[in-house]
Amino acid sequence: xxxLPRRVLVxxxxxxxxxGSAACGGQDSGGSxxxxxxxxxxxxxxxxxxxxSAAATMxxxxxxxxxxxxxxxxxxxxxxxxxxxxxxxxxxSRSISNEEKAACEAKGIKYTEIVIANDGLSVVVNPxxxxxxxxxxxxxxxxxxxxxxxxxxxxxxxxxxFPNEKLDLFGAxxxxxxxDYFTEAINGEEGAIRTDYTPSEDDNLTVQGVSGSTGALGxxxxxxxxxxxxxxxxxxxxxxxxxxxxxxxxVQDGTYAPLGRPLFIYVNxxxxxxxxxxxxxxxxxxxxxxxxxEDALFxxxxxxxxxxxxxxxxxxxG
Numbered sequence: 001x002x003x004l005p006r007r008v009l010v011x012x013x014x015x016x017x018x019x020g021s022a023a024c025g026g027q028d029s030g031g032s033x034x035x036x037x038x039x040x041x042x043x044x045x046x047x048x049x050x051x052x053s054a055a056a057t058m059x060x061x062x063x064x065x066x067x068x069x070x071x072x073x074x075x076x077x078x079x080x081x082x083x084x085x086x087x088x089x090x091x092x093s094r095s096i097s098n099e100e101k102a103a104c105e106a107k108g109i110k111y112t113e114i115v116i117a118n119d120g121l122s123v124v125v126n127p128x129x130x131x132x133x134x135x136x137x138x139x140x141x142x143x144x145x146x147x148x149x150x151x152x153x154x155x156x157x158x159x160x161x162f163p164n165e166k167l168d169l170f171g172a173x174x175x176x177x178x179x180d181y182f183t184e185a186i187n188g189e190e191g192a193i194r195t196d197y198t199p200s201e202d203d204n205l206t207v208q209g210v211s212g213s214t215g216a217l218g219x220x221x222x223x224x225x226x227x228x229x230x231x232x233x234x235x236x237x238x239x240x241x242x243x244x245x246x247x248x249x250x251v252q253d254g255t256y257a258p259l260g261r262p263l264f265i266y267v268n269x270x271x272x273x274x275x276x277x278x279x280x281x282x283x284x285x286x287x288x289x290x291x292x293x294e295d296a297l298f299x300x301x302x303x304x305x306x307x308x309x310x311x312x313x314x315x316x317x318g
Contacts, residue, residue: 042071042087043072043090045263046201049070055281076174079104080103083104083109088278089282093176093263111266112267112269113265113312114313116285116289117292117301118260118298118300120299121221122224123219124219125233126215127211127231129215134235137258139158144171144182146187150194167217168217169196170218173200207224222246252299265282286309
């Protein structure tokens with residue numbers, strides 16, 4: 001299985017075909033050899049980027065005339081471009097907000113949300129941390145809550161049984177859907193977080209920070225934690241029903257709460273209708289979601305989610 005470089009701007013010249021069943025919502029991933037061409041612009045979540053890049057790489061084998069460019073400006077940044085009509089597809093690690101919906105409506109951008117994979121937000125510590133294997137959501141709120149800024153600076157302030165070790169915090173930046181999702185799930189309000197931590201839209205920097213300090217703690221997507229298992233240590237989360245470690249099974253069955261989540265692509269309806277390259281790529285992406293998720297080290301859709309994705313795709317055809 002191949003893996004792709006993550007959290008980078010990826011400009012991939014890919015190939016595509018008009019799928020044999022495109023008019024029926026892309027049920028067939030085989031090509032018709034119609035020799036389509038064109039540009040497909042994708043931007044948004046750094047979490048979803050590896051999925052879109054994996055899909056683009058696989059799609060390359062279908063038709064060399066379509067150029068798919070995948071960029072990473074974060075979920076919020078991606079929606080800004082998408083709702084301005086600058087991109088065909090927006091990668092998102094959360095659902096579109098009411099404010100973003102209004103921005104799209106103001107520009108006349110009609111779109112379709114498609115669930116494309118699953119992910120769990122992982123909490124990680126330094127591998128040298130020998131006092132934690134699990135944290136409760138209350139403890140995470142104590143660590144990350146706005147009221148803890150400048151006050152909770154040592155692990156023993158989180159729990160007296162923890163050592164007097166300096167607490168170094170790393171996590172997603174404000175343009176990231178991961179930031180939005182984590183703050184709402186843990187602190188009860190989107191965007192509510194202490195500001196005395198090291199934020200970044202580049203998860204590589206969070207890995208470097210956590211791996212460089214014994215007292216460090218960070219958060220990002222599960223797949224990225226699994227990719228960097230030698231550099232960071234996964235921590236289980238107790239939401240009141242016992243400690244649950246994130247995994248494919250616990251994310252899909254919903255027991256890894258509240259940090260399991262679906263991932264999305266948002267498709268510009270006009271792009272799908274008017275641009276054969278966009279239509280072929282989206283059809284291919286959905287038809288091959290299981291293989292795409294496997295190659296990008298994400299969690300594939302459940303049967304119910306697959307049915308939902310197919311319905312969403314079929315709605316684009318009309």
